[in-house]
Amino acid sequence: MHIRPTPGRTRGTRPRPTARLTVALLGAAALLVSACSPGSPTASAGDTTQAALAALPRATPSALSSYYTQQLHWRSCGSPGFQCATMKAPLDYGTPGAGDVRLAVTRKQATGKGKPIGSLLINPGGPGGSAIDYVQSYAGIGYPADVRARYDIVGMDPRGVARSEPVECLDGRRMDQYAQTDLTPDNQQERDALVAADKKFDESCGAHSARLLRYVSTVEAARDMDILRAVLGDPKLNYVGASYGTFLGATYAGLFPDRVGRMVLDGAMDPSIDARTLNLDQTAGFETAFQAFSKDCVRHSDCPLGGKGTTPAQVGDHLKAFFRKLDAHPIPTGDTNGRKLDEALATTGVIAAMYDQGEWEQLREALTSAMKENDGASLLALSDSYYERDASGHYSNLMMANPAVNCLDLPPAFTGPDQVQQALPAFEKASPVFGDTLAWAALSCAYWPVKATGVPHRIEAKGAAPIVVVGTTRDPATPYRWAESLSRQLSSGRLLTYVGDGHTAYGRGSTCIDTAINTYLLHGTPPTTGKRCS
Template identity: 75%
Template structure:
């Protein structure tokens, strides 16, 4: 688990209307990127004075006129072809690899759509499930294009584009499957110098491999560049304004777009919001606390159930946490069998990721209880390994998607690293362990990986105000493990037209996850442009 959890919508095995698919949030992988988010301010920035009197960078809007060097990209025509599931079309769009030097070459971006089923369409609705590194096209074809409400699909062409460096859009490439297995199994709670050196060595190997295999891309996969690609897509689709639903890291993409192009904002929903004003250390600490909050909720629920392997009725969340930590220590010393064809065993790192994966969605808590019961009472690690593999997007053949590679590439470019040496991690370990007694140590060490990245970060923490933009709906869940609720509160305050919609509950993101109150508020906004009332709360 050497990387911060990709910020995606939770992965689900069952399909119900509007419920998200899972990797693009459970999505992910705690292994390859410590920074986690925030966009590069290479597009320009202004300064805002904070309440303390300090100057704080603010993402500046780009000029309204399209530069002549970019005109060929904005004027291109897409050649659509049938692809994937019936009713979907795919195309390839070109964007400049380097917006500061449009003549330096192109990047090819994969786009997919499903046409509106009604006659009176409102335009296109672009969707992104997060990551960074989650495939928006897979999300569209497997969920959004068939699972969004019928009235939304009737009025909008449902559209997705894999961001540069992700999946079908010239993916960042690093380690192969066997190397990734070694990477994911490496101990991220080192007990001595030897284990620390081994962990640092894996971070270095991962970074060097990305540099060797994807040198052309690594300097040009920032969130700002991906947001500018979205504006080219908007124009190519013939839409005067961008309509968009972004989840998790997708909220950073959407907010960045709004900051760069406020006059082109249509109806934007930012669900499971990210706060771009935070540095990577603060982001990582906040997320560590978020996973602890989610675990506390799981623990309270677990001890009320007869199949809870971590304690019976009357046990406190702290006692549940202590028992889980003791189990992790046992696995650190003595990994258990999993029945995996390649001979992998369940050690502390994979088990921890398996537990974290289930924190994204309370619908996974039953699966987690069963997996923990098998592991703790039968020495069978198959259940926790399955959760971990889902999180890392590893298939039965030992192949990984490029989720973790793209995740690191974007995060390490968007923000300077949280830590630059093992000594810094050790210094801040107590703060991480205070934030989460269960996960703190592992998440602190996971925050080290960007220290060895071959490309220097181009971004910095900044505010996004998007002055002049139409109303933007920001959605926050009060016990969200991956994007803490206060991030949504902060982003809604930063955006000049932000409107906060609150879900009082558990899990990562809120739209399409069971709350009729949330869904009806967002559907009404997408269909008629009316944002939820100020202070709207749902449960």
């Protein structure tokens, strides 16, 4: 989830998946078929009257044959052992001859002596997370040795992302200004300033990326994945997707159910809900994570939000009071560009640490520095990491690609500030700490220059091989009930549960989870439905 402009990613000690908050706060999804429009009744996950994503014809259209038969020219790149290539796909699948988009691909070939299984495509989420960076910095060297021995580990940056003709919007200086926009307006003047900032960002994306913006939906990215499957020589797609990557993988399964191989969807999203419900669910998810952090914090003598006996509600009150103080009086950070820690940046920094309980100690220390020493440097560093802003002031493409996909995949959660104002009580009930910020952050797609092409829908993928859906019970960015819902929608879904904290579960320390997934990837044996790990 991104605080600005549209949620949906993760962060941590190793590169991790990105979640999709379709508000203006980080993440992680795409949709097709009929369903809810803004302001219409929310479709429930189990609504059997809601349309399902329809599979494409099994035969490859002749107009696409040149794409499916292209040859990739591999070259050494990045870290030792990795290769890179460029693949072409039609910019518009409706008119394949009207122009191409060039997509960057990386792989590390299988290293073991056992019989190769094929390629394993990895997507870390976002939308907007670079699969190439993730594969080269983690999956290609950090996935279990047995998995790397039997699979070529492959990553492809989706269209509009990182090395694949990236969406471009604001430069670094203007992104700094946008990231500091007040997301808790107290009066009409501040509301107008927030709307103006969103409009400026959206118009900038339209001006700098006009060719791409209509063609970066999740459905199109899923179709690109099928071309990649074919040119890699794999009859079936083997895939691990995290966070938003679960929506991308599920979309592939819905479009090409007969081509699904071994598929793991970790930190699952629910394609059947509308943008407002998605944001409200995520808001509640971050509150759940904050409650867990609060209980842990007060057990430590250095907790700046209260001591032993302080309730999570009181911890939240103390943090909100600190945010209000920053709203009126930002504090120094020592930043060379003169940035101070204001309420928006501090909130982003706190939310960033909710993705991984391993960062709670760092958050305690950052809050102590800010609240007791008037030094906002550490919280600013958390915020910058979340936004993928480097020390020179350059932002990665993540914050541009994220809304480009999200705003195309679903009609906006809100069409104007009056709707946000009306929804504030529900968001503040879902999270007394983050509710107002996340409600206003959800306004950003209201002014997007391209109309949404997707809508909420179920994904059934009838006829697909078993698909393992992984949910973490206290996941802040992809609430557990989304995994429950997706596993029910998929005709071959198998729910695997991790009882714990943090965003996603595979490769994060649970031997039970890792063994179940590795067994499935290596031997094709999925975990039993309802298996739980802790």
